[in-house]
Amino acid sequence: MNVGIIGLGLMGGSFAKALKRYSIAEKVYGYARSEKSKEEIIELNLVDEIVDIKTLKDNCDLIVLAIPVDNIISMLPEFLDISSNTTIMDLGSTKEFIVNNVPSKIRKNFIAAHPMTGTEKSGPKAAIDDLYEGRTVVLCNLEDNENIHVNRAFKVFQEIGMRIVVMDANEHDIHACYMSHLPHAISYSLANTVMGHEDPKSIIALAAGGFKDMSRIAKSSPEMWTDIFKQNRKNLLKSIDLFEEHMKKVRQMVEEEDYSDLKQWMKKANTLHEIL
Amino acid sequence: MNVGIIGLGLMGGSFAKALKRYSIAEKVYGYARSEKSKEEIIELNLVDEIVDIKTLKDNCDLIVLAIPVDNIISMLPEFLDISSNTTIMDLGSTKEFIVNNVPSKIRKNFIAAHPMTGTEKSGPKAAIDDLYEGRTVVLCNLEDNENIHVNRAFKVFQEIGMRIVVMDANEHDIHACYMSHLPHAISYSLANTVMGHEDPKSIIALAAGGFKDMSRIAKSSPEMWTDIFKQNRKNLLKSIDLFEEHMKKVRQMVEEEDYSDLKQWMKKANTLHEIL
Incomplete structure (x- = not known):
C-alpha cells in the first residue's frame, strides 16, 4: 500500500x-x-x-x-x-x-x-x-x-x-467539545488571565505543575483552534454555559463562605479519579 | 540537626x-x-x-x-x-x-x-x-x-x-492565587462540568492529554483545598472575576463569529510559550 x-x-x-x-x-x-x-x-x-x-x-x-x-x-x-x-x-x-x-x-x-x-x-x-x-x-x-x-x-x-x-459525527462533536474544545477555551482564558495580572518573572519563578498543566494547551495553534471553534460553535457555546454555571457556583460558595458545600462540590470532582 | x-x-x-x-x-x-x-x-x-x-x-x-x-x-x-x-x-x-x-x-x-x-x-x-x-x-x-x-x-x-x-506574605498570597489557587478552582469546575455531561465510558475512551492535564488537580484533597480557598478568599474572588472576563470574552467572540479577534486573543495566550 x-x-x-x-x-x-x-x-x-x-x-x-x-x-x-x-x-x-x-x-x-x-x-x-x-x-x-x-x-x-x-x-x-x-x-x-x-x-x-x-x-x-x-x-x-x-x-x-x-x-x-x-x-x-x-x-x-x-x-x-x-x-x-x-x-x-x-x-x-x-x-x-x-x-x-x-x-x-x-x-x-x-x-x-x-x-x-x-x-x-x-x-x-x-x-x-x-x-x-x-x-x-x-x-x-x-x-x-x-x-x-x-x-x-x-x-x-x-x-x-x-x-x-x-x-455518529454529531455525537462525536459533542464529546470532542467537552473532552477537548472546552478545555482549550479554558486554558486560553487562564493563560490570558495570568499573563494580564502577573509579571513574567513571577510566572517563571512560581509556576508549579498545576499551572503548567492547565496552561499547556494555551500554547496551541490559533489558526487551527479558531477553525475548530468555528466548526463546533454551537456545542462549544453550550459547554461554556455549563462550565460557567460551575464557575459561578464556586465563586458564590467562596463569597458566601459556604465551605461545607464547597467541600462536597470538590469531592464530586474528585470522583473523576475513579474513572481516569 | x-x-x-x-x-x-x-x-x-x-x-x-x-x-x-x-x-x-x-x-x-x-x-x-x-x-x-x-x-x-x-x-x-x-x-x-x-x-x-x-x-x-x-x-x-x-x-x-x-x-x-x-x-x-x-x-x-x-x-x-x-x-x-x-x-x-x-x-x-x-x-x-x-x-x-x-x-x-x-x-x-x-x-x-x-x-x-x-x-x-x-x-x-x-x-x-x-x-x-x-x-x-x-x-x-x-x-x-x-x-x-x-x-x-x-x-x-x-x-x-x-x-x-x-x-511579603500579602504579595505571596496574590501570586499563589493566580499560579495555583485559581487553576484549582477552574480544574474542579471543568471536572464537574464534564462528569455532569459525559458518561464514564466516553470519558475513559476519549480523554486525551488536554483534558487529563486540565482535570488532574481536580483530584486534589477537598479538605486541604477548602481551607486554602477560605484563607485566600479575597484574592481568589478577584482572580475568578478576572478569569470570568476572559470566559465571557471567548464566549462572545464565538457567538458573534468574531474569528479574527478570537485568533488574536489565542495568539496573546500563546506568548506564554516565551516565558514557560
Missing part, C-alpha cells in the same frame, strides 16, 4: 513516522504547501518523497488530510477525479461539518477520522514517534462508506496501535 | 525523604494523628521514629508543620514553650492569615514557607523522592524572624535543592 499525507505537522508527520515504524506502507508520499515546511520535512526524513497533488492521487491507495479543519473542506474538490479504490481520510477535530460538506461523488471514499491525541505543538518538528500508540481514534458515519475504505482505515489504525471507536 | 515533621503526607513525607537523601538531619522524627497514617509511615520507612509532640519539642532543632493551613493555626499554641533556638516552619499554600495568627511569643521562631510544588495526591503514600528538587520555595516576612531561624531555613532548603524567593 502507498500512502500520501497532505500536511506533515504534528498529526501528519507523526502519522508518517507511525507508518514507517510498523512498515505499513511501501511508500509514503508527502505534500506540503510552504517551502519552509518542505525543507523541514526533508531534513526530518518524514516521507519517502515530496510530490504534487497529481502524483499523490495517481500513486496512493490512501490519502490522509492532516490539515486544519477549514482547509479540509476547501481542498476536497481537488479529489473529485480519484479512483473509487482510493481512500481519502481526514484527521480533523470536528466531524459533522466535514461529513456534511464532502462532495457526494467521493463520499464513499471519504473516511472521517479523529485520533484523540495531540500536543500543543505544531509543524513538522512537532511530529513524534508514538503520538498514536495506545490512543483512541473515532471513526464517524461509516455507513456512508464503501467497505474497501472502511477495512483499509481499520487495518491502518489497528496496525499503528490505536483503539477504534465508531460513532 | 534533628528535624521533626508534623504530618507526613505528600509535603511532609517528601520532605522527610529529601532530608534522608541529602543526609541533612541526624534524626528525623515524625508525628501523625491517625493510626492508619502511622502504619503507612512505618511501612514506608519515612522517619526514624514516630513520637509524641513533647518528644518532638524536646529533641528537634527544626519542627516542620506539613498539615492543612487551618490546622497550622490551631496547632501553634502547642509550641508556646519551645526553646528560642528551635525553628518552627510551616509549608502551607497561604501565608498572610498564618503569619498574622502566629502567637507573638514564638513569632521570631516561626518561618512561613511555601514550596511551590505538589501533586494531586495526598497521604504518606503520596510522598516522592524528588518533590522539592529544583523547585521554588517562597519564604515570607523574614524581617519578623531571628537570624538563627532564617539561616537554618535557607540552609535546609538549599541543601534539598530548592531555589529560594523571599517576599
Whole structure:
C-alpha cells in the first residue's frame, strides 16, 4: 500500500513516522504547501518523497488530510477525479461539518477520522514517534462508506496501535467539545488571565505543575483552534454555559463562605479519579 | 540537626525523604494523628521514629508543620514553650492569615514557607523522592524572624535543592492565587462540568492529554483545598472575576463569529510559550 499525507505537522508527520515504524506502507508520499515546511520535512526524513497533488492521487491507495479543519473542506474538490479504490481520510477535530460538506461523488471514499491525541505543538518538528500508540481514534458515519475504505482505515489504525471507536459525527462533536474544545477555551482564558495580572518573572519563578498543566494547551495553534471553534460553535457555546454555571457556583460558595458545600462540590470532582 | 515533621503526607513525607537523601538531619522524627497514617509511615520507612509532640519539642532543632493551613493555626499554641533556638516552619499554600495568627511569643521562631510544588495526591503514600528538587520555595516576612531561624531555613532548603524567593506574605498570597489557587478552582469546575455531561465510558475512551492535564488537580484533597480557598478568599474572588472576563470574552467572540479577534486573543495566550 502507498500512502500520501497532505500536511506533515504534528498529526501528519507523526502519522508518517507511525507508518514507517510498523512498515505499513511501501511508500509514503508527502505534500506540503510552504517551502519552509518542505525543507523541514526533508531534513526530518518524514516521507519517502515530496510530490504534487497529481502524483499523490495517481500513486496512493490512501490519502490522509492532516490539515486544519477549514482547509479540509476547501481542498476536497481537488479529489473529485480519484479512483473509487482510493481512500481519502481526514484527521480533523470536528466531524459533522466535514461529513456534511464532502462532495457526494467521493463520499464513499471519504473516511472521517479523529485520533484523540495531540500536543500543543505544531509543524513538522512537532511530529513524534508514538503520538498514536495506545490512543483512541473515532471513526464517524461509516455507513456512508464503501467497505474497501472502511477495512483499509481499520487495518491502518489497528496496525499503528490505536483503539477504534465508531460513532455518529454529531455525537462525536459533542464529546470532542467537552473532552477537548472546552478545555482549550479554558486554558486560553487562564493563560490570558495570568499573563494580564502577573509579571513574567513571577510566572517563571512560581509556576508549579498545576499551572503548567492547565496552561499547556494555551500554547496551541490559533489558526487551527479558531477553525475548530468555528466548526463546533454551537456545542462549544453550550459547554461554556455549563462550565460557567460551575464557575459561578464556586465563586458564590467562596463569597458566601459556604465551605461545607464547597467541600462536597470538590469531592464530586474528585470522583473523576475513579474513572481516569 | 534533628528535624521533626508534623504530618507526613505528600509535603511532609517528601520532605522527610529529601532530608534522608541529602543526609541533612541526624534524626528525623515524625508525628501523625491517625493510626492508619502511622502504619503507612512505618511501612514506608519515612522517619526514624514516630513520637509524641513533647518528644518532638524536646529533641528537634527544626519542627516542620506539613498539615492543612487551618490546622497550622490551631496547632501553634502547642509550641508556646519551645526553646528560642528551635525553628518552627510551616509549608502551607497561604501565608498572610498564618503569619498574622502566629502567637507573638514564638513569632521570631516561626518561618512561613511555601514550596511551590505538589501533586494531586495526598497521604504518606503520596510522598516522592524528588518533590522539592529544583523547585521554588517562597519564604515570607523574614524581617519578623531571628537570624538563627532564617539561616537554618535557607540552609535546609538549599541543601534539598530548592531555589529560594523571599517576599511579603500579602504579595505571596496574590501570586499563589493566580499560579495555583485559581487553576484549582477552574480544574474542579471543568471536572464537574464534564462528569455532569459525559458518561464514564466516553470519558475513559476519549480523554486525551488536554483534558487529563486540565482535570488532574481536580483530584486534589477537598479538605486541604477548602481551607486554602477560605484563607485566600479575597484574592481568589478577584482572580475568578478576572478569569470570568476572559470566559465571557471567548464566549462572545464565538457567538458573534468574531474569528479574527478570537485568533488574536489565542495568539496573546500563546506568548506564554516565551516565558514557560
